[in-house]
Amino acid sequence: MDSRARLSSPTPPEPLPIRRLQESLINRIAAGEIIHRPASALKELVENCLDAGATSVRVTVKDGGMKLLQIQDNGCGIRKSDLPILAERFTTSKLSTFSDLSHIRTYGFRGEALASMSHVAHLSVVTKTKSDSCAWKAYYSDGVLVEPKAGQTSDPKPTAGNDGTTIIVEDMFYNTPTRxxxxxxxxxEYSRxxxxxxxxxxHNPRVSFVCKKAGSSSPDLSTPSASAVTxxxxxxxxxxxxxELIHIETSSSAHQTRKIDDMDEDDPIDDPEAWTAEAHVTNANYQAKKTVFLLFINHRLVESSxxxxxxxxxxNGILPKSSFxxxxxxLEIDPRSVDVNVHPTKREVHFLNEDTIVEKISDAIQQALAVQNHSRAFAYQTLLTGGVEYDAQASKKRKGKEREVNVTEEARPSSNSSNMLNTDALKKTYSQHKVRTSLKDRTLDSMFPVANPAKIFPNSSGQEKMADAPTGTTKAREIGESECSLTSIQTLRRxxxxxxxxxxxxxLEKHIFVGIVDLPRSLSLVQYSTKLYLVNHGSLAEELFYQIGLRQFGDLGRMKLEPPPPLRTLIEIAVNAEKSTEDTCIHFHRTDCEQRIVDILMARREMLTEYFSxxxxxxxxxxxxxxxxxxxxPNLDHLPSFLMRLGPxxxxxxxxxxxxxxxxxxxxFYTPVPLFTSVSDSEEQNAQEKSERWQIQHVLFPTIRRYLAAPKSLLDRDVVQVASLPELYKVFERC
Structure with a gap:
């Protein structure tokens, strides 16, 4: 038979039998729709924390959440009796009937998040309610309780824990290698x-959020509670x-002032189509390469292209092209007008009158931008050299001069030596790339008149020095590293x-000190290359003194106290001045607290003498x-506080x-802190302030330059670039 004939009259295949899928396969397919990646699992868990009324959410991540994703909250917790069905599908405390779905006000409602995680990862839960005497820990796999180790029961085990719930998701997608x-x-994945x-x-400024990598001491995200959105x-x-933010509020009617969450669904004046919107948008001064759009509908994070x-x-009519x-x-809408069950991950919602609402919010944004538009008025002036017109040849000539080899006035050779200059010496250094390299150049302090010149005199290096400052040369002394065979010290040094x-x-090693700009806030300016940095010299000093103490461990110098003060008297002074002593020592009387600190230090006198002098x-x-x-x-006024803090x-x-x-x-204790002196001692205060300034500039910063191994944590908020010479020249060129 011809092949073409077979194609023209194909034989219909036999129908395949319809089978019921296995329960484990059904659950794994459903889990794949809910949990796409660690970030989607985190979203579900964070929403559970917020539903539980948590005011603190702490997240710990390892390998982008694939090895470990831990979320801890201080919410209401989970009853022990509910733990056996916690990870089963469609088990929830949010719904009881289908009608409840029409006015849902919580994040979760289907009861699939924890069930899905138990099918694609190792899931464990530690939870405690306020009425429980201890926390309970349970392990789940495929939606049911499992024993943590062979030979143990699968029942929840009592354990130590705080009020709230900790969800631990380990080895995500271990049984779905393709995903x-x-x-x-x-x-x-961690950035997601x-x-x-x-x-x-x-969106939840009253909730404290913390996120860090496992093993890291400092968090990558940390927000305080009870703060504003801005x-x-x-x-x-x-x-x-x-x-550059503009605050906008609008609603379905001009007279409506109440938010949807404050309305009672049985209120006779309640309108199912009512809505309110609150927005924070940037004005025309802010530009970005892509739009940052945060959309919350009824407090649910969603997307809407x-x-x-x-x-x-x-x-589009305000910002330049390719700026966003x-x-x-x-956006808060009556729950009866919103359908939240249209996407497996609740990423999208549908609601009534979407076109009208979007149009009204857009109009409100446009009106707010129009009010702020006056801030984009630029001042300019006409040329004073004969007009603004010039020919093309002059333009080409000016551009060509930038490529010519020129010499600045300071480096211009005489006629006798012109033949001795080589090509490298004739290369022009443009102003925006010039770097001040002389330590004798002017600082900020030298630009202000001195009120009492008699109190300041120049030292041998030409730098100003306080008359009542410590005597001796300002040349940095060698700080050698002590020999120590203790494993703990060697580990700390490594x-x-x-x-x-x-x-x-x-x-910090190659910086040029510019000046102290704010002594009470411990802020100074330093220059490196063509950039200017604002640094917190208090934080730098604290890290420096820690490293110096570790460097000289066991071989520290001694600062004699004459006459030697009593230890107990110093601690009494500190305890009396400490406002929070009643909180920190709530289980002890104040006298007992003082005695306990004294006993701790007296019992370790020999160790303190041998290792710390x-x-x-x-x-x-x-x-x-x-x-x-x-x-x-150091400021010896803080000695009582230093000795007191050694106890707890x-x-x-x-x-x-x-x-x-x-x-x-x-x-x-060694870190420089602001001086607090009464107004009557203003002259003495000025002298102390000048002495402290001299000590910071001529002792502290040279030592930082030589010995500080700066950790990355200082970049978070203690070292900030405030100016760049090439960037400033670009601004001047545009003007």
Missing amino acids: LSSLRSASE ILDVLTKYAV HTIRLLYGHSISK RMKRAFEAVY PFIYLS NLIKGKHKYLSEI LDITSSGLVESLPLLLRDYT QVDWTSEAECFDSFLRELAY
């Missing part, structure tokens, strides 16, 4: 997690956005080297303090933790 291989790198948390933190936006998205396009169209705004919109940030250390006699007199840096004297703040139970926490407290 696991489709995920991006760990760093990109941070993006989700950032958006929920903006404050959270400034904290998470930066000052450049927050200073239609809304995004409509709002971008408002900015920042928009945060919170950690310092390992945590050193190369570029920041280079900035802190000499305390058997009768309780403080004879000497550790001397970290020559020519630098130092971990005396572990060798490494003891040494580390003691050195941290010692560094805190």
Whole structure:
């Protein structure tokens, strides 16, 4: 038979039998629709935390959430009796009948999030309600309780824990290798997690959010509770956005003032089509490469490409081409007008009168931008050199001059030496790339008149020095590293080297001190290359003194106290001045607190003398303090507080933790702090302030330049670039 004939009259295949899928396969398919990646799992869990009334949400992530995703909250917790069905599908406390879906006010309602995670990961839960005497821990797999170890029962186990719930998701997608291989790198998945948390933190400013990587001491995201939306936006998205924000409020009717959440659904004046909107959008001064759009409908984080396009169209006539705004919109609609069950991950919602609502919000944004549009008026002036017209030849000639080899006036050769210059010496250095390299150049302090010149005199290097400052040369002395065979100290020293940030250390090593700009706030200016940095010299000093103490461990100098003060008297002074003593020592009387601190220090006198040069006699007199840096004297007014803090703040139970926490407290004691003096002692205050300024400039910063191995944590808020010479020249050229 011809093949063409077979094609023209095909034989119909036999129908395949319809089978019922296995329950495990059904659940795994459903889990794939809910949990796409670690960020989607996090979104579900964070919403559960907020539904539980949490005011603090802490997230710990390992390998982008694929190895570990832990979410801890301080919400209401879960009853022990509910734990057996917690991870089963369609088990929820949010719905009881189908009609409840029409006025749902919570984030979750289907009861599929934890069930889905138990099918694609190892899930464990630690929870405690306020009425429970202890927390309960349970392990789940495929929606049911499982035993944590072979031979144990699957029942929830009592454990220690705080009020609230901790969800631990480990080895996500371990049983679905295709989904696991489709995920991006760990760093990109972690950035998606941070993006989700950032958006929920903006919308929930009264909730504290913390996110960090497992093993990291500092969080990558941290927001305080009880703050405003604008404050959270400034904290998470930066000052450049927050200073350009416009606050907009609009609603379905001009007279409507109540929010939808405050309305009672049985209220006779309640309108099912009522809505309110609150937005924070940037004005015409802010431009970005892409739109940042945060949309919350009834407090649920959703996406709407239609809304995004409509709002971008408002900015098209205001912003330059390829420039986009920042928009945060919170839209509250009557729950009866919203269908939240249209997407497996609740990423989209449908609601009535969408076109009308979007149009009205767009009009409100446009009106607010029109009011703010006056801020984009630029001042300019006409040329004073004969007009603004010039020919093309003059333009080409001016552009050609930029490529010619020129010599500045300072480097212009004489006629006798012109033949000796080589090509490298004739290369022009443009003004925007010139770097001040002389340490004798003027600082900020030298630009202001001196009120009492008799109190200041120049030292041998030409730098100004206080007459009542410590005597001796300002030349930095060598700080050698002591020999120490203790494993804990060697580990701490290795950690310092390992945590050193190369570029920041280079900035501080090669910086030029410009001046102290705000002594009470510990702010100074330093220059590196063609950039200007604002640094917190208090934070730099604290890290420096910690490293110096660790460097000289066991071989610290001594600062004698004459006469030696009694240890107990100093601690009594500190305890009486400490406002929070009743909170920190709630289980003890104040006298018992003082005695306990004294006993701790007296019992360890020999160790304090041998390792830290802190000499305390058997009768309780403080004879000497550790001397970290020559020519630098700490403020002894803080000595009582330093000795008091050694009791509760130092971990005396572990060798490494003891040494580390003691050195941290010692560094805190040495850190320069603002002086608080009465107005009647203004002359003495000025003298002390000048002495402190001299000490910071001529002792502290040279030592920072030489010895500080700067950690990355200083980049968070203690070292900020405030100016760049090439960038400033670009601004001047546009003007």
